[in-house]
Amino acid sequence: MRLRVVAAAAVLLGACSSHPVGPARTFGAYEAKAVTTAESAVSSVETVRLAAEGGDDHGGFGPYLSVLVSDQEEALAGAQDTFRSIQSPNEDGDALGAELDEALGSALTHVTEVRTALRRGQLAGLRDVASPLVDDSAALKRFVEDHG
Amino acid sequence: MKKVLQVTLGILTAIGGFVDIGDLVANAEAGARFRMNLAWVVLVGVIGIVVYAEMAGRVAAVSQRPVFELVRERLGPQAGLVNLVASFFINFLTLTAEIAGVAIAISLVASVHYGLLLPLCGVLVWLVIWRMPFEWMERVFGLAGLALAVFVVTVWKVGPDWGSLFDAAASPHVPAGESPFSYAYFGIALFGAAMTPYEVFFFSSGAVEERWTRRDLALNRANVYVGFPLGGLLSLALMASAHLVLAPRGVSVDDLAQVALPVAVVVGKLGLAAVLVGIFAATFGAALETGLSAGYSVSQYLGWQWGKYVRPREASRFHLVVVLAILGATLFALSGVDPVKVTEYSIVLSAAALPLTYFPILVIANDPDYMGDRTNGRLLNAIGFVYLVVLVVVSAATIPLMIITRGGS
Amino acid sequence: MAGRVLYAGLQLLDRQLVDRTGRLCGKVDDLELSEPGADGNRHIAALLSGPGALLGRTGHRRLGDWLRRFVAGAFPDGEDPVRIPFTRVAEIGNHVTLDMDSEDAASFASERWVRDHVIGHVPGSRVLADQ
Amino acid sequence: MRISDLLDRPVVDVAGVHLGKVHDVRLVQDGPPRGSALAALRMEALVVGGGALSVRLGYHRHRVRGPAPLRALFAALERRAVVVPWHQVVVTDDGPLHLRCGRAELPGLEEV
Numbered sequence A: 001m002r003l004r005v006v007a008a009a010a011v012l013l014g015a016c017s018s019h020p021v022g023p024a025r026t027f028g029a030y031e032a033k034a035v036t037t038a039e040s041a042v043s044s045v046e047t048v049r050l051a052a053e054g055g056d057d058h059g060g061f062g063p064y065l066s067v068l069v070s071d072q073e074e075a076l077a078g079a080q081d082t083f084r085s086i087q088s089p090n091e092d093g094d095a096l097g098a099e100l101d102e103a104l105g106s107a108l109t110h111v112t113e114v115r116t117a118l119r120r121g122q123l124a125g126l127r128d129v130a131s132p133l134v135d136d137s138a139a140l141k142r143f144v145e146d147h148g
Numbered sequence B: 001m002k003k004v005l006q007v008t009l010g011i012l013t014a015i016g017g018f019v020d021i022g023d024l025v026a027n028a029e030a031g032a033r034f035r036m037n038l039a040w041v042v043l044v045g046v047i048g049i050v051v052y053a054e055m056a057g058r059v060a061a062v063s064q065r066p067v068f069e070l071v072r073e074r075l076g077p078q079a080g081l082v083n084l085v086a087s088f089f090i091n092f093l094t095l096t097a098e099i100a101g102v103a104i105a106i107s108l109v110a111s112v113h114y115g116l117l118l119p120l121c122g123v124l125v126w127l128v129i130w131r132m133p134f135e136w137m138e139r140v141f142g143l144a145g146l147a148l149a150v151f152v153v154t155v156w157k158v159g160p161d162w163g164s165l166f167d168a169a170a171s172p173h174v175p176a177g178e179s180p181f182s183y184a185y186f187g188i189a190l191f192g193a194a195m196t197p198y199e200v201f202f203f204s205s206g207a208v209e210e211r212w213t214r215r216d217l218a219l220n221r222a223n224v225y226v227g228f229p230l231g232g233l234l235s236l237a238l239m240a241s242a243h244l245v246l247a248p249r250g251v252s253v254d255d256l257a258q259v260a261l262p263v264a265v266v267v268g269k270l271g272l273a274a275v276l277v278g279i280f281a282a283t284f285g286a287a288l289e290t291g292l293s294a295g296y297s298v299s300q301y302l303g304w305q306w307g308k309y310v311r312p313r314e315a316s317r318f319h320l321v322v323v324l325a326i327l328g329a330t331l332f333a334l335s336g337v338d339p340v341k342v343t344e345y346s347i348v349l350s351a352a353a354l355p356l357t358y359f360p361i362l363v364i365a366n367d368p369d370y371m372g373d374r375t376n377g378r379l380l381n382a383i384g385f386v387y388l389v390v391l392v393v394v395s396a397a398t399i400p401l402m403i404i405t406r407g408g409s
Numbered sequence C: 001m002a003g004r005v006l007y008a009g010l011q012l013l014d015r016q017l018v019d020r021t022g023r024l025c026g027k028v029d030d031l032e033l034s035e036p037g038a039d040g041n042r043h044i045a046a047l048l049s050g051p052g053a054l055l056g057r058t059g060h061r062r063l064g065d066w067l068r069r070f071v072a073g074a075f076p077d078g079e080d081p082v083r084i085p086f087t088r089v090a091e092i093g094n095h096v097t098l099d100m101d102s103e104d105a106a107s108f109a110s111e112r113w114v115r116d117h118v119i120g121h122v123p124g125s126r127v128l129a130d131q
Numbered sequence D: 001m002r003i004s005d006l007l008d009r010p011v012v013d014v015a016g017v018h019l020g021k022v023h024d025v026r027l028v029q030d031g032p033p034r035g036s037a038l039a040a041l042r043m044e045a046l047v048v049g050g051g052a053l054s055v056r057l058g059y060h061r062h063r064v065r066g067p068a069p070l071r072a073l074f075a076a077l078e079r080r081a082v083v084v085p086w087h088q089v090v091v092t093d094d095g096p097l098h099l100r101c102g103r104a105e106l107p108g109l110e111e112v
Helices: A002-016 A027-058 A062-084 A091-119 A126-130 A132-147 B002-006 B008-018 B021-034 B039-063 B067-110 B114-131 B134-158 B162-170 B180-194 B197-209 B214-249 B256-266 B269-302 B312-334 B339-364 B378-404 C051-057 C061-074 C106-117 D052-057 D068-079
Strands: C004-007 C016-018 C024-027 C030-033 C044-049 C082-085 C089-092 C096-098 D010-012 D018-029 D042-048 D082-085 D097-099
Touching (some): A027 A062, A027 A091, A027 B214, A062 A091, A062 B067, B002 B008, B002 B214, B008 B039, B008 B134, B021 B180, B021 B269, B039 B197, B039 B214, B067 B197, B067 B312, B067 C051, B067 D052, B114 B312, B134 B197, B134 B214, B180 B214, B197 B339, B256 B269, B269 C024, B312 C106, C024 C044, C030 C051
Antiparallel strands (some): C030 C044, C044 C082
């Protein structure tokens, strides 16, 4: 039992520290990491879209939406940085990386626009501000399907 | 109204156990990732905690002996100490996460970074433990936590096809794209969350704090049968709302703000206000529960005077443990750990320690030397025994699964 | 002469001590036996309570004895483990009731110390939360 | 001498047979009554063998009612313990406790 507690503590400490990012040795591994990144980006983009729809439909609760959207903006930027820090194994990987990076960059730009609008208190019309995210989301989902 | 107020101990215990920060996120994430395929685990957990909390409450009412005293009496000083160390560690992690959860809940309204609010939240939790009467603690945070019922409203407003929702929950399977290990890991997290040991520490100590006696056994049952199913219902509603609103859009939940999103989108402003109040009350309630449990478990193992039913100076070692636990947890939260991760690990780890707490309860609830003629009936024993076996299996499987799935990711 | 049978491990050790005012004041951590009498019988001379005695139970006798001496030195009125003469035991049930005030028990030394040096200084420590 | 000096000590009977460890001590309250205080508790016997956990749980002696599978297991284990009258024990400071009698002469546990 004591051993178990110690083991658990070790696992816990390991897990609470930041996620390690290793270099990808093969194209397959690189592709898998790209897909995971794209999936989490879809989650962020769709969260922001839902937030925009909610804000536009119901008005109010600006502070909450601000926190929600800026958290997702951070998550998205973090995902992009992490992915950039992974070395591509070959030329196919380079192309794949560039494709994903572009999609992430576009999504990030549009999420930032939503966050800015929220900070200015522009809740009405938020749906329009968020509308480019539809294409970003579709692109990321396509990426997941093509490479998943 | 008076009757309603008497079941607040059960409600607060359940709210703090079922929809505290870890469960808010775990349930929403489970709904978003596994749809309703883990709903059965919540149901299994509710039955388990109802059975064992009723025993713990009955033992406390009949013999005035709270759970951690039983742990030491039946496991002995050595195994009792192992359980104390494990429970205290889990409790501490949970307390850390809850204090952070309170801060995050406030930050969603105040637009201040939650890190700045942590010291304030730590002080608030301590102040309430120091000054607020036990019954008022139950009423304020237990009843305010019921604002989370807005998740039920959300599900109802989405107007799902109830038949298919029920079918989905009744015929669980591992969804495509998920490994059986992750499924099992999440299942254990939800089960561990439903049966976290601090619930019985708090509930049984609360029964002694409120001076329950043999005459209050009906009250004990009412608290258990109302509180825990209510907590279970809220966590199912949370899961369903994520399943209905977030999953179709490909959203996976990893922070507290996202948990409230289905309500914000479906119900609107008032709903969001309710959910934020609910999250605040539930995390605050859980912080009280775990902060007090830290003091309860240590004091009851060592035989110190404990409790809010005496003046603080008469239970000074107990209050010192509580203060140090809150202080340590606040500092740990300030160090920048991800509160959601901390709490997810703490509920999974608590699954590993469960049998050491529930086994002594089951034995004492059958011991006429403590219970007189109020020992368990046959049916209760049958269910209690089956759960004990499940607890042992779950406990053995927990750590390997944690390693295989790298924490469910 | 037949008397009540009591199993030390099952019914006495690790049980809660309660003083005559109802205050909780330690556990039965160990039992001290008297020297054999003329008939060769030994009796329970005292209950031992406190971390020093507890460590003896968990197989850390040396550490426990050190802790005892440390506590006895550190607190002016400390003596650990506290020896509660069996004559002060009033009742043995699911807890053990003592015919004494916990203020007079040395296992209370650390409680007194924490009270007088820490908790007692915090505003509100003398007030029951219900008032 | 403390009771913890006896607990967990191995016990060997007069023929050198190992009987297990001391898991409990039986006391009898038959000392002279002393006013309002409790009559003294006399060391009467050691409970030897039967498994540490099962003797600690007391399924047999306390007639713990259930659950049936646990009762069956732990009560059976506990009943394997033998009761060694105190006057049969040669008290030493260390090592195993030696008995003056053989195993066959020792009774089992009774319900309380």
